[in-house]
Amino acid sequence: MNVVPPTSASLIAALAGVLPNGGLLTETQDLARYSRDWSGDHFGRPLAVARPASVEEMSALMRHCHAERIPVVPQGGLTGLVGAAVAADGGEIVISLERMNRIRSISPIDFAMVVEAGCILEDAKRAAGESDCLLPITFGAQGSCRIGGNVATNAGGFNVLRYGMTRDLVLGLEVVLADGRIWNGLKVLRKDNRGYDLKQIFIGSEGTLGIVTAAALKLFPKPTQIETALVGLRSVEDAMALYARARRDCSDLLTAFELILRQGIEITMREGVDFPDPLTKAYPAYVLIEVSSGGLIDLSAMLLGFLGGVADIVEDGIVASTRAQAERLWLYREIMVERQGRGGRYLRTDVSVPISKLADFVTDALAALEEARPDALAVTYGHVGDGNIHLNVVPPEGMEPQAVEHLFEEAEAEIFAVVDRYGGSISAEHGIGRVKQKAFLERIDPVTLDLAAGIKQAFDPRHLLSNGRILASKANHGL
Amino acid sequence: MNVVPPTSASLIAALAGVLPNGGLLTETQDLARYSRDWSGDHFGRPLAVARPASVEEMSALMRHCHAERIPVVPQGGLTGLVGAAVAADGGEIVISLERMNRIRSISPIDFAMVVEAGCILEDAKRAAGESDCLLPITFGAQGSCRIGGNVATNAGGFNVLRYGMTRDLVLGLEVVLADGRIWNGLKVLRKDNRGYDLKQIFIGSEGTLGIVTAAALKLFPKPTQIETALVGLRSVEDAMALYARARRDCSDLLTAFELILRQGIEITMREGVDFPDPLTKAYPAYVLIEVSSGGLIDLSAMLLGFLGGVADIVEDGIVASTRAQAERLWLYREIMVERQGRGGRYLRTDVSVPISKLADFVTDALAALEEARPDALAVTYGHVGDGNIHLNVVPPEGMEPQAVEHLFEEAEAEIFAVVDRYGGSISAEHGIGRVKQKAFLERIDPVTLDLAAGIKQAFDPRHLLSNGRILASKANHGL
Numbered sequence: 001m002n003v004v005p006p007t008s009a010s011l012i013a014a015l016a017g018v019l020p021n022g023g024l025l026t027e028t029q030d031l032a033r034y035s036r037d038w039s040g041d042h043f044g045r046p047l048a049v050a051r052p053a054s055v056e057e058m059s060a061l062m063r064h065c066h067a068e069r070i071p072v073v074p075q076g077g078l079t080g081l082v083g084a085a086v087a088a089d090g091g092e093i094v095i096s097l098e099r100m101n102r103i104r105s106i107s108p109i110d111f112a113m114v115v116e117a118g119c120i121l122e123d124a125k126r127a128a129g130e131s132d133c134l135l136p137i138t139f140g141a142q143g144s145c146r147i148g149g150n151v152a153t154n155a156g157g158f159n160v161l162r163y164g165m166t167r168d169l170v171l172g173l174e175v176v177l178a179d180g181r182i183w184n185g186l187k188v189l190r191k192d193n194r195g196y197d198l199k200q201i202f203i204g205s206e207g208t209l210g211i212v213t214a215a216a217l218k219l220f221p222k223p224t225q226i227e228t229a230l231v232g233l234r235s236v237e238d239a240m241a242l243y244a245r246a247r248r249d250c251s252d253l254l255t256a257f258e259l260i261l262r263q264g265i266e267i268t269m270r271e272g273v274d275f276p277d278p279l280t281k282a283y284p285a286y287v288l289i290e291v292s293s294g295g296l297i298d299l300s301a302m303l304l305g306f307l308g309g310v311a312d313i314v315e316d317g318i319v320a321s322t323r324a325q326a327e328r329l330w331l332y333r334e335i336m337v338e339r340q341g342r343g344g345r346y347l348r349t350d351v352s353v354p355i356s357k358l359a360d361f362v363t364d365a366l367a368a369l370e371e372a373r374p375d376a377l378a379v380t381y382g383h384v385g386d387g388n389i390h391l392n393v394v395p396p397e398g399m400e401p402q403a404v405e406h407l408f409e410e411a412e413a414e415i416f417a418v419v420d421r422y423g424g425s426i427s428a429e430h431g432i433g434r435v436k437q438k439a440f441l442e443r444i445d446p447v448t449l450d451l452a453a454g455i456k457q458a459f460d461p462r463h464l465l466s467n468g469r470i471l472a473s474k475a476n477h478g479l
Numbered sequence: 480m481n482v483v484p485p486t487s488a489s490l491i492a493a494l495a496g497v498l499p500n501g502g503l504l505t506e507t508q509d510l511a512r513y514s515r516d517w518s519g520d521h522f523g524r525p526l527a528v529a530r531p532a533s534v535e536e537m538s539a540l541m542r543h544c545h546a547e548r549i550p551v552v553p554q555g556g557l558t559g560l561v562g563a564a565v566a567a568d569g570g571e572i573v574i575s576l577e578r579m580n581r582i583r584s585i586s587p588i589d590f591a592m593v594v595e596a597g598c599i600l601e602d603a604k605r606a607a608g609e610s611d612c613l614l615p616i617t618f619g620a621q622g623s624c625r626i627g628g629n630v631a632t633n634a635g636g637f638n639v640l641r642y643g644m645t646r647d648l649v650l651g652l653e654v655v656l657a658d659g660r661i662w663n664g665l666k667v668l669r670k671d672n673r674g675y676d677l678k679q680i681f682i683g684s685e686g687t688l689g690i691v692t693a694a695a696l697k698l699f700p701k702p703t704q705i706e707t708a709l710v711g712l713r714s715v716e717d718a719m720a721l722y723a724r725a726r727r728d729c730s731d732l733l734t735a736f737e738l739i740l741r742q743g744i745e746i747t748m749r750e751g752v753d754f755p756d757p758l759t760k761a762y763p764a765y766v767l768i769e770v771s772s773g774g775l776i777d778l779s780a781m782l783l784g785f786l787g788g789v790a791d792i793v794e795d796g797i798v799a800s801t802r803a804q805a806e807r808l809w810l811y812r813e814i815m816v817e818r819q820g821r822g823g824r825y826l827r828t829d830v831s832v833p834i835s836k837l838a839d840f841v842t843d844a845l846a847a848l849e850e851a852r853p854d855a856l857a858v859t860y861g862h863v864g865d866g867n868i869h870l871n872v873v874p875p876e877g878m879e880p881q882a883v884e885h886l887f888e889e890a891e892a893e894i895f896a897v898v899d900r901y902g903g904s905i906s907a908e909h910g911i912g913r914v915k916q917k918a919f920l921e922r923i924d925p926v927t928l929d930l931a932a933g934i935k936q937a938f939d940p941r942h943l944l945s946n947g948r949i950l951a952s953k954a955n956h957g958l
């Protein structure tokens with residue numbers, strides 16, 4: 001952030017008038033839980049936390065902030081992990097969506113639901129399920145993240161290969177603009193080509209162009225059959241060959257295809273006797289496969305038929321015969337994600353390359369890392385059906401914090417250099433925020449930067465919304 | 480269009496220098512085929528036709544037009560039917576994409592292809608098929624329309640319910656901007672959350688924000704099984720009840736669900752003995768159902784199981800047992816579309832409502848039409864799985880042209896009033912162009928209009944690109 005003028009206590013006090021009924025928090029102890037993200041790695045103390053309870057209150061709040069040039073940052077579940085939603089220290093008001101958390105409607109006939117931005121993803125998924133529908137967005141943080149954040153960051157997850165990113169699931173949005181006007185683009189139409197599709201501009205904009213207050217989302221029939229398998233493979237290359245065959249043989253019924261390298265499985269095995277080596281011997285690579293469907297298909301026969309036809313690649317595997325067994329297989333992945341940092345900090349990357357280049361990318365990136373920093377542990381897993389890999393780096397135990405910082409910088413530079421060579425993305429899922437801004441701006445071409453800046457200027461000319469996320473911060477005569 | 484200054488012959492002559500090798504057409508007889516759209520209903524004579532053969536030539540052309548403030552309209556296959564791509568009479572240069580028609584690459588592993596904007600959709604589909612892949616965009620005009628037009632209008636079609644609109648299939652774009660700069664957003668990554676997703680702004684913008692010169696498109700495994708059925712139903716309401724059950728029973732393998740009312744079937748039956756009444760008796764409503772999959776599913780059993788379970792709704796139907804029979808069932812729909820106007824003009828509408836309201840919408844719209852204009856013939860069919868209906872109106876034979884115009888205005892107003900009541904869209908697939916602009920601007924709210932105008936201003940401040948399409952035309956100091 002640029003240098004901001006000192007806090008204006010009177011401006012903050014005026015905000016309390018705009019948001020009655022405890023809508024404004026200003027006490028230090030109340031601000032704590034809005035100051036630190038899910039990982040604990042990113043924090044920033046807001047000047048105050050505004051918690052509007054309706055789109056009208058949000059509109060009044062933003063009209064006030066716009067008139068007074070008060071910089072704000074909308075905040076959902078703080079699980080984005082790139083520092084987008086925590087305040088720039090001491091310079092911003094956090095706008096929490098937590099009080100706008102209603103499910104406004106669900107229609108199983110339209111396969112659509114309208115949900116407020118502060119609704120926790122898992123609550124929205126549960127409500128969809130109760131109407132015999134599926135809201136497909138699925139990932140580890142689903143018990144904490146909020147729908148508005150999913151939309152603002154175009155969240156991905158396990159099921160993207162079948163159902164798409166969050167963008168693909170949004171039918172309509174309600175957004176409060178930087179100047180407080182309400183843009184009502186909420187609708188459940190499946191097809192609508194009336195002029196520019198404005199909702200696309202807000203999706204994935206990380207809170208920099210408007211504040212999403214509600215979303216109309218596509219639903220799908222809730223699967224009545226789910227089949228899960230874990231297979232062991234000789235290499236990442238074989239995993240990608242398996243994926244190519246799975247796409248053809250499984251007829252778009254593939255819902256997950258998750259790669260885990262051997263070290264990842266070993267992290268979970270350290271949990272003890274409940275998590276033995278899952279196959280008869282150790283393999284360099286593992287893939288967790290999930291297929292799902294309705295009732296009129298013999299899904300189990302399809303999966304077994306597929307696995308029977310790939311015996312040249314798959315040496316060994318287990319097909320879960322009960323839901324409990326399937327959940328157990330997924331635990332190998334979940335525990336690995338939770339435990340990979342050994343309770344300490346680790347470098348997260350979230351990169352993508354064309355699917356055809358993924359195996360070579362992993363080989364090259366791991367080799368570069370091993371050569372530059374043989375002391376670090378690489379943990380590699382990802383949604384490889386989308387060409388998306390999380391290549392994380394864990395420092396040796398007991399390393400000094402400053403040395404850890406240096407290790408992370410060096411490791412990230414090594415990984416990103418290989419991403420560049422393969423024409424990939426340095427942020428497949430999590431966005432840019434502030435954490436990846438430097439690497440992003442170093443790589444962005446001037447035409448793209450100019451177009452992006454033009455959009456920001458058109459939507460938020462005073463640079464009050466999430467200033468300094470994605471694009472460099474601009475002076476906004478803030479508090 | 481606003482009043483434009485008289486043609487500057489010297490400006491046109493200078494264009495010829497920018498586009499060597501026959502890239503500029505100026506002779507009246509050469510301009511004819513760029514002046515009239517596919518329906519024959521919309522025409523406009525361009526000042527000249529520019530045919531750049533590469534992105535570099537397109538860039539040079541637009542740099543020149545921008546410097547000299549020459550208004551242009553990009554043109555694909557002229558099948559959009561809303562007057563977007565024909566010139567404003569005498570006031571614009573048409574930029575034809577027809578010489579940029581190469582398929583740059585196909586990768587069956589990435590399930591992606593990169594195609595230039597002038598490539599005819601059917602050619603792109605054929606090339607994908609030769610690599611054992613499917614490019615899903617499918618509709619009647621596919622032998623004439625071009626990929627750039629599909630992207631610029633966010634084309635729909637038969638397979639949207641399975642594969643989405645064109646927007647959902649675009650992985651990346653190459654675009655020449657209003658000032659001639661090239662924006663290179665071509666990439667085949669499945670996930671990429673680096674900042675604003677700029678390609679979304681160009682998709683569906685009908686040539687008003689940039690000229691799409693190439694697109695990277697998602698492909699799918701080519702189905703190895705396709706099953707087709709035609710069923711007879713008592714009502715549109717029953718058709719929608721059938722759709723709700725089909726979505727659940729057919730596990731996202733449903734690729735088409737096309738409603739045709741009885742008059743539509745009768746139009747095809749008039750072709751003669753080759754097209755008998757397709758079922759044992761006449762039904763008020765028919766649905767053409769298609770499912771498709773790869774090899775490891777018993778697709779025929781799935782379809783028969785589904786039809787067996789809906790005997791309470793479906794009184795009668797045929798399942799095609801050969802590919803030729805399936806094509807024959809599709810001909811009932813294709814011939815109806817071709818012959819509905821009896822060789823003359825007819826009013827096309829292309830509206831959508833929430834799926835749950837479609838049956839009531841059709842009842843109400845047909846009743847309103849019958850009351851207002853009992854002399855007209857309504858032909859009703861559509862992609863009802865997307866809530867999208869083409870409710871077309873055919874004038875009585877021999878009606879005077881002026882009376883026909885009046886009938887169309889009256890009928891459209893009746894239909895759109897019912898669309899408004901059901902919260903629907905007056906343009907589900909075809910966009911706004913110039914033909915639907917009045918109805919569009921009458922319905923647009925001021926916030927949406929202001930945001931749209933802001934985007935236009937940011938991307939084309941001189942209003943040279945397709946001026947007067949979607950939004951009202953602005954003075955651009957044109958030729």
